Amino acid sequence: MVECGRHLNIELLTLAEVEGISGKEGNFQVKVRQKPRVVDMDKCIACNLCAEKCPKKVPDEFNEGLDKRKSAYIKYGQTVPLKYAIEMETCIYFVKGGNKGVKGKGKCRACEKVCPTGAIDFDQDFQDEIKEINVGSVILTPGFKPFDPSAFDVYAYSKFNDVVTSMEYERLLSSNGPCMGHLTRPSDGKEPKKIAWLQCVGSRNINKCDNGYCSSVCCMYAIKQALVTAEHTTGEVDQAVFYMDIRTHGKEFEKYYEQAQEKGIRFIPSRIHTAYPGSEGGVSVEYFNDQTGERVKEDFDMLVLSVGLETSKGSIDLAGKLGVELDKYNFAQSSSFAPGTTNIPGIYASGSFQNPMDIPQSVTEASSAAASASVALSSQRGSLTQERTFPQEKDVSAEEPRVGVFVCSCGINIAGTIDVKELTEYAKGLSNVVFVENNLFSCSQDTQVLIRDKIKEHNLNRVVVAACTPRTHEPLFRETMKDAGLNEYLFEMANIRNQNSWVHGKEPEKALEKSKDQVRMAVAKASMLEPLEYLSVNVNQSALVVGGGISGMVTALGLADQGYETILMEKAHKLGGNAWNLATTWRGEQIRPYLEDLISKVENHSAIKVYKNADIKANKGSVGDFVSEIDVAGEIKAIRYGIAVVCTGGQEYKPDEYLYGQDDRVFTHLEFDKEMSEHKPALEKAKGAVFIQCAGSREPERPYCSRVCCTHTMHSAVELKNANPKMPVYVLYRDIRTYGAREDLYREARELGVVFIRYNPDNKPRVSREGDDLVVVVRDHVLFRDVEIRPDYLVLASAIVPAEHKNLVELYKCGLNSDGFLQEAHAKLRPVDMSVDGMFLAGLCHYPKSIDECISQAQAAVSRASTILSRSVMPLDSIKSYVTENCDGCAICVDTCPYGAIALTDYERDGGMHKKIETNKALCKGCGICEATCPKQGVYVHGFTNEQLRAQLLAALENV
């Protein structure tokens, strides 16, 4: 969020909505209506005084209406922009006649009186502003609305305060919510000791609402809430989750589910019908114990309804205004082969507006949409973006430190507790300090100008700002330094707000003493700061894609279409990978025509070089400049590239159970697909088919869910029934995981008469042969007895396993997770980046997924790679290690570096060979572990050298 707010090329338009659009892809005119904030954003410092004094209370939507906020408000404490707003629709001044040209009619104006910067001025005319904005493409990400369960009268959501939605529960758990992180139940403020979750409220339901789809995230979030609840209460909490199927089909999700079971959270397969009033407050529910068949009545202190994700009315209207078609569930319509597109070229949809999805997928889809949105515009890349320019930097290396100290009052945030006048006087007496000033708000635009002028006027060559945390405004001040002609690394901050005035409000004298120490420490460090070289690496603006399946080909095509030369390597003799063995997508779209067209596009693209029968042998270098040796059908070639995307895929696991390999009638899904397409007549005469789910997945050897198999089974089962409606078809399952709109296939299968039998992993179906018959025996979960089926076909929904990745790990230092899939840099925030800079991944090598998800991930990798490839020079942060003369090559530090950035080299001096280390600036992250390990002062981190840290330490303890 902070990046977004600061980015020179992102213009944030808040309190704004799209009204209409005209034009076409590449050149749209969008009409945007922006409501007045009333608070002047240039002046607001988010001090909260206006909200404190505002007399008008309204329900707080951020807290789902559980408590109130004021008409003068900030959405939440960490939002961007961190500025307050006045809600004109509820503010007493506006509602009672203000701003209608009749001044003085609206009363109040309390906020205007107390605002310390004059950011509120009611004597203006506040009108909506209509902006006409010219853009090349549009991405729609308006998100979702949690389902409102008021319609479900049996759950008594509107009647019982202790029946809450999951979003309300999140707010109750949150430390910035109505309970401040200490969970209490709404009715009486008691700490709940027994909590139950009801799954699928407003999803998978065409009876009481129109949401036949699965919202995909609720099982996971309910488990998360149950796990996290323990951290927000004291003592034991009993938690139960009532479900139909537990859908933990994402990466590492199955382990999360197992962890929850081990922690004692109860999972009860039952659809609760009604919430009755509990005997001591709270609620009471009834269900049947699935093991004993007994009816149970249980009291709970709270009931959490796991509500589904819907498209809001505002988003439906938005789609209407733009002419964007929505599917029957009001999600943006698109095809499996072009995820994120809409019916209008140039307009894309992403996130939960596209389909209900979790955060990792939202981030992936968002990057994917960015790639799609920019392809048509690639010729215009850089045309409208700006780069800041700065004056020539002054060389201060020969000068004595001349430190300027700027003490910030931050309105009353600092000055209200700390005597800033005395602090300013104190600072004047510190050695090396030649100028001190007290400012009301150091971060404001006008103070930046002032600082710049004072630097020039007093010839300052080091600057200390005593104010808030460097984590907020250090980048801002660094720019001011550059504006004044100083190296930006000659700057230090003393955190006298977040780590002083805000936390020592009741002890002003001690706070003042501490602030003096803090300023003294900052000045001591600043005096020792050296100007740092601005580093950069040249970027080789070309790419390598490893793996020529659908993921690899889409990636290569995406990169090439963006204008980057791309090498595509494939291990086998032809492109296409697993897709050759698949007939249709789950939506019924034919794969073969798409695949052949894709291969043709890739092989004929002028910017793509395809190498088949190819393998990587050796690799050197880092982001922007990789050099590899590859073997192409026996011939060795050297290739250079700036980034690499790994799409090495996965394969179908061959089971070792259920008579697989021992009987012709036992198939895996891919084998059965082939059987269905080649032997249709035999199929139609078959006397029955059985599908066994989770063959090889969700087991100790492979404790993950292969995600696509339930959907594949539904698809095949429906096909069988359509060929022969009378054929008995059975699905033996643990949980049916047809997430999203795939749920429609599950419903269709049931409607066609497919029989579903749930089995337990400790009582798996038994397969044997009796005479000519294949016999499948399974314990039926309703009858509680064994059922025997003699089918003609037994299809095993077999696991997906990753390709062999050991050599990649060695060559590139990629990470693998415990199941052998490639590890991304961050599960949620960087789902297609790998920890190694400049390397990305997409497809099955990351985790099992369907074709549309592979294509999205591939496009996301293109987008992420473009952020590096779009520049010919990549700036690096200067906080990096450097080697001093003291290094004698003992090499103790080499292995401690977590980024592999240190290497030992030989050099000649005085006629003899010596050793010392060399650090790679592109790989080094400035963590300083080498500095702390070195016994000889041989390696330091710029900006955080041992001497600089020591100077701060000595300054801290000066008076002790």
Added chain:
Amino acid sequence: MSQENVGAVMVVGGGIAGIQSALDLADAGYYVYLVEKTSGIGGAMSQLDKTFPTNDCAM
């Protein structure tokens, strides 16, 4: 009205998906207009206490 392509993109909705799209595009050399209905970005994710599967905070 010019017939040339415009090197700018509009992202409608300032939740996690909108933010990610905006950052990718801006870093790749396009000007981005991020349009948000409420007074601040962050969307539904900012309302979550923790996020699965790592249970770290939403901020």
Added chain:
Amino acid sequence: MADNNEPVIVGFLCNWCAYAGADLAGVSRMQYPTNMRAIRVMCSGMVHPNLVVEALERGADGVLVLG
């Protein structure tokens, strides 16, 4: 100890976790004693053992290395 008999604690706080946590405590207005002096580091692994020893030698009553 300082003159007023209050213990002096030196804290090495890593930028990404501990320092950010201390900032968040400030945003939440949590109140705590004034005894600690924080030194910001990029990673707690950056703290050389000599720094810890010297802190104690020079009179710090305790050293926190938080990462």
